[in-house]
Amino acid sequence: MTKQKKVCMLGAFAVGKTSLVARFVKGIFDERYLTTVGVKTDRKDVAVGDETVRMVLWDIQGEDELQPIKPSYMTGASGCLLVVDGTRPETLDVARRLKIWGEANAGPIPFVMLLNKVDLTADWALQDEDLQGDNRPGCRVIQTSAKTGEGVEDAFRILAEKMTAGDA
Amino acid sequence: MSDEALSADHETRAAERPEDPAPTPEANLDALESLRDIVFGKRLEQLEVLRDRVGRLKVTLAELHASADQRDAAAARELAERIAATDALGARLDELQARATRIESEARTALAEGADAAEALARRVDAAEALAERVEGEGGLAERIEHVERLTDRVDDIERLAQRVQDIDRLDERLATVEPVRERVVDEDLRAEDVGAVLPRAVAARARKDGQLAASLRPTIEDTLEASVRRNPQALVDIIFPVLGPAIRKMIGSAITSMVGSINRAVESSFTIRGLKWRMQAWRTKRSYAEIALMHGLVYRVEELFLIQRGSGLLLAHASRGPESEEPEVISGMLTAITDFVRDSFDVEQGSEVETFRVGDLTLVVKGGSKAVLAATVRGVPPPALHDRLQTSIEEVHRDYGRQIDAFDGDMESLAGVEALLEPNLLEEAKGRKKRGPASLVFWVLLAVVAATAVTSLVTNRMRAARVERDVRQLARTLQAEPGIVVTDVHEGDERWIVEGLRDPLAADPEELRAKSAVDGEDVELRMGAYRSLEPVFVQRRLLDRLSVPDTVRATWRDRTLVLTGPVYSAWIRTALQAVADVPEVDGVDISGLTPDPALDALLVSRAVLIAQRVPVDTPVTDELIASVREQVEGARTTAGERFAVELQVITLLPRAEDEPKARAQAATVVRLLERAGIQSTEVFRSPADLARPKPDDLMPAGDSPEIRFDLTVRLAEGGR
Numbered sequence: 001m002t003k004q005k006k007v008c009m010l011g012a013f014a015v016g017k018t019s020l021v022a023r024f025v026k027g028i029f030d031e032r033y034l035t036t037v038g039v040k041t042d043r044k045d046v047a048v049g050d051e052t053v054r055m056v057l058w059d060i061q062g063e064d065e066l067q068p069i070k071p072s073y074m075t076g077a078s079g080c081l082l083v084v085d086g087t088r089p090e091t092l093d094v095a096r097r098l099k100i101w102g103e104a105n106a107g108p109i110p111f112v113m114l115l116n117k118v119d120l121t122a123d124w125a126l127q128d129e130d131l132q133g134d135n136r137p138g139c140r141v142i143q144t145s146a147k148t149g150e151g152v153e154d155a156f157r158i159l160a161e162k163m164t165a166g167d168a
Numbered sequence: 169m170s171d172e173a174l175s176a177d178h179e180t181r182a183a184e185r186p187e188d189p190a191p192t193p194e195a196n197l198d199a200l201e202s203l204r205d206i207v208f209g210k211r212l213e214q215l216e217v218l219r220d221r222v223g224r225l226k227v228t229l230a231e232l233h234a235s236a237d238q239r240d241a242a243a244a245r246e247l248a249e250r251i252a253a254t255d256a257l258g259a260r261l262d263e264l265q266a267r268a269t270r271i272e273s274e275a276r277t278a279l280a281e282g283a284d285a286a287e288a289l290a291r292r293v294d295a296a297e298a299l300a301e302r303v304e305g306e307g308g309l310a311e312r313i314e315h316v317e318r319l320t321d322r323v324d325d326i327e328r329l330a331q332r333v334q335d336i337d338r339l340d341e342r343l344a345t346v347e348p349v350r351e352r353v354v355d356e357d358l359r360a361e362d363v364g365a366v367l368p369r370a371v372a373a374r375a376r377k378d379g380q381l382a383a384s385l386r387p388t389i390e391d392t393l394e395a396s397v398r399r400n401p402q403a404l405v406d407i408i409f410p411v412l413g414p415a416i417r418k419m420i421g422s423a424i425t426s427m428v429g430s431i432n433r434a435v436e437s438s439f440t441i442r443g444l445k446w447r448m449q450a451w452r453t454k455r456s457y458a459e460i461a462l463m464h465g466l467v468y469r470v471e472e473l474f475l476i477q478r479g480s481g482l483l484l485a486h487a488s489r490g491p492e493s494e495e496p497e498v499i500s501g502m503l504t505a506i507t508d509f510v511r512d513s514f515d516v517e518q519g520s521e522v523e524t525f526r527v528g529d530l531t532l533v534v535k536g537g538s539k540a541v542l543a544a545t546v547r548g549v550p551p552p553a554l555h556d557r558l559q560t561s562i563e564e565v566h567r568d569y570g571r572q573i574d575a576f577d578g579d580m581e582s583l584a585g586v587e588a589l590l591e592p593n594l595l596e597e598a599k600g601r602k603k604r605g606p607a608s609l610v611f612w613v614l615l616a617v618v619a620a621t622a623v624t625s626l627v628t629n630r631m632r633a634a635r636v637e638r639d640v641r642q643l644a645r646t647l648q649a650e651p652g653i654v655v656t657d658v659h660e661g662d663e664r665w666i667v668e669g670l671r672d673p674l675a676a677d678p679e680e681l682r683a684k685s686a687v688d689g690e691d692v693e694l695r696m697g698a699y700r701s702l703e704p705v706f707v708q709r710r711l712l713d714r715l716s717v718p719d720t721v722r723a724t725w726r727d728r729t730l731v732l733t734g735p736v737y738s739a740w741i742r743t744a745l746q747a748v749a750d751v752p753e754v755d756g757v758d759i760s761g762l763t764p765d766p767a768l769d770a771l772l773v774s775r776a777v778l779i780a781q782r783v784p785v786d787t788p789v790t791d792e793l794i795a796s797v798r799e800q801v802e803g804a805r806t807t808a809g810e811r812f813a814v815e816l817q818v819i820t821l822l823p824r825a826e827d828e829p830k831a832r833a834q835a836a837t838v839v840r841l842l843e844r845a846g847i848q849s850t851e852v853f854r855s856p857a858d859l860a861r862p863k864p865d866d867l868m869p870a871g872d873s874p875e876i877r878f879d880l881t882v883r884l885a886e887g888g889r
């Protein structure tokens with residue numbers, strides 16, 4: 001059985017949302033920085049047990065923090081990936097705020113928090129204690145790199161599992 | 169020392185004296201010594217203590233003095249005085265001691281000298297005692313101490329005061345630094361300047377902190393915007409368009425790029441003979457392959473149908489004819505994002521849908537219900553009936569599957585039957601041969617463009633309205649400037665602009681002027697009443713039309729005077745004079761160049777005669793008739809001479825169609841007989857329709873039955889003018 005699920009990418013500007021989607025869906029990473037406007041959707045199937053979760057990924061292009069996202073973006077979402085740039089601790093605050101905002105608009109859906117750019121070890125600026133309170137049953141925290149692919153499959157798979165668990 | 173103790177001493181002395189009436193010097197000395205011990209010992213002890221205390225006080229005072237010195241000069245001076253007083257007290261005590269010592273030595277001397285001396289000494293001691301008492305009583309050391317203590321308190325006070333003064337000094341200092349600030353605060357210009365300097369940072373800081381600033385600014389900004397938009401909407405449009413237009417195009421552009429890859433592959437792989445032909449054509453005409461593909465084929469065809477869950481954008485069902493999109497879920501999501509964007513950005517009423525996205529031959533029709541949206545991709549021009557059909561279809565979907573849609577968990581199987589409701593909408597109407605192939609995918613490339621254009625067009629609608637108005641007004645000015653056209657009103661109708669006015673029938677065609685302008689025919693209706701313009705051009709043209717100036721005459725204008733030159737039959741001169749006199753806008757007519765020509769007059773006469781000779785078709789053609797016609801023609805030729813050509817027309821008037829064969833046969837006979845007599849003629853047949861529109865030279869109206877008329881036309885011979 002195949003089930004479609006709307007998944008929203010949320011996170012501050014340039015944390016790597018688009019790169020993560022590209023890595024996950026197409027298996028590519030492009031260092032060039034592209035900002036565009038609007039929303040782009042992508043699709044990827046993930047097998048969970050004997051089910052297939054068809055993730056329809058909504059990614060806001062070039063969203064900047066001063067411009068509030070429209071609530072319609074979250075409507076009907078079954079899950080959400082919160083992306084943090086591990087080299088910029090302030091993006092963690094943004095992610096936390098976006099989580100509250102997301103829950104307000106889509107209800108209590110599963111979240112997975114991605115601490116992205118883990119390949120940039122020299123610049124890494126997040127301590128474990130910074131994340132106390134984030135890694136909870138409702139919100140797993142995973143280190144990822146869109147560049148090397150580390151953790152990316154895991155993150156999406158975990159979200160897929162959580163979303164199907166919600167159905168059962 | 170207590171008073172009790174002193175009185176006890178006195179008793180002791182009183183008791184001793186009567187017991188020792190003749191004291192020995194020795195005993196006296198002892199007594200004196202013990203007296204001294206008693207009196208002075210205690211005194212000295214006390215003095216010692218006092219001295220000690222005074223010393224300590226001095227130290228304290230010195231300290232206080234030192235500190236007071238620092239703080240308060242006046243207090244310090246007072247302190248110094250007090251200390252001096254205390255010093256004096258100390259000095260007197262010293263002196264007292266010195267005197268006591270002297271007294272002692274004197275007493276010793278006195279003892280040595282005799283008992284009298286002792287007596288005297290005793291008196292002196294008494295005096296000393298009294299002195300001591302006085303010293304005690306006078307100063308009241310305790311009081312002094314108390315005083316000093318009060319002094320100390322005051323010093324404390326002074327100290328606090330000094331502290332205050334210091335505080336005040338500091339305050340003054342700070343006040344000095346504050347003063348310029350105060351000035352800035354008081355001076356509005358300076359303040360404005362200051363606030364201006366920090367405002368951007370302040371705003372940024374607050375915005376980082378929370379959304380309060382935005383929240384409180386919002387109403388003001390919105391009001392201002394609204395007011396300014398109301399006052400001058402064009403300004404906003406001018407500002408927004410360059411920003412929003414490209415942004416939207418960019419957004420949709422990115423949607424396209426993701427699809428283009430797969431589409432291209434599909435297009436490339438669809439190499440049919442026809443596809444190849446189209447590709448050639450595209451290459452030749454430098455247009456896109458897809459465009460060419462669309463040119464051939466269909467009136468319209470519904471290619472794909474997407475049933476989309478409202479809000480989430482999830483695909484509920486999908487139906488297509490021919491090859492379908494690879495990732496309909498992505499298209500479904502993107503479509504939702506685009507329509508959401510349009511709705512959010514342009515304040516489209518909640519629940520109402522942007523129904524069509526169109527460019528050229530391609531249309532995306534969207535019909536929305538409360539739970540789901542039906543989107544159809546249509547190639548060609550969708551007929552209005554299709555809209556109704558899709559509307560009905562989405563209503564059926566809501567009726568039959570409303571609950572399943574509410575419960576939709578992403579599993580399309582749960583809505584398995586819904587496709588059956590959609591499929592009947594996959595309609596098409598062929599233009600000719602059927603077309604298959606990659607159209608669906610090609611379509612998507614184009615659809616993206618369509619969508620981009622549609623969204624943009626939504627933005628541009630208002631701009632377009634403004635532009636149309638500008639162009640219409642420009643057109644009205646052009647019309648107004650045109651001779652023979654008067655614009656009386658320009659206003660906006662329900663669907664289009666309306667330009668009202670008057671037009672001389674001889675003036676330029678307003679529709680033609682419109683076609684040359686920027687205005688689309690659909691945007692304006694030209695309502696032109698007829699009138700006669702008094703502008704010279706029109707007056708002159710009308711006059712000449714009425715005069716039906718003969719070929720032999722040239723008509724020109726000298727200002728408002730008509731100048732006529734050339735040969736003419738005399739009767740026409742009168743006609744011309746009369747006609748000109750009737751037109752007040754023409755000053756006069758110059759006929760000095762007209763030459764009345766008798767030959768032309770004669771021709772006119774013979775023509776009249778000839779026309780008088782008309783023959784009903786069923787009368788036989790006699791030799792006399794032919795001879796008579798020949799005579800007239802030859803007579804005219806002789807008169808006309810070389811300058812004029814004379815032509816004979818055999819005109820058959822046919823008021824009834826059924827007479828035609830008979831009349832034609834008769835006419836042919838006449839022509840043949842004339843020819844035999846050496847006269848060339850031209851046959852003319854005038855049908856019932858022709859006769860319904862009489863010519864100006866039809867001097868005699870046609871009767872009910874067919875007849876043949878002989879008509880002589882005279883015109884200047886070639887090279888004769």
Ligand SMILES: Nc1nc2c(ncn2[C@@H]2O[C@H](COP(=O)(O)OP(=O)(O)O)[C@@H](O)[C@H]2O)c(=O)[nH]1
Binds near residue numbers: 020147
């Ligand atoms: N080194 C590194 N760079 C990354 C990673 N993910 C994204 N980037 C870079 O970060 C920038 C922003 O990425 P993007 O995906 O556009 O961020 P978005 O604004 O959140 O969509 C781009 O220059 C990416 O190349 C990562 O895991 N490692």
Ligand SMILES: [Mg+2]
Binds near residue numbers: 017018059060062063
């Ligand atoms: Mg991005």
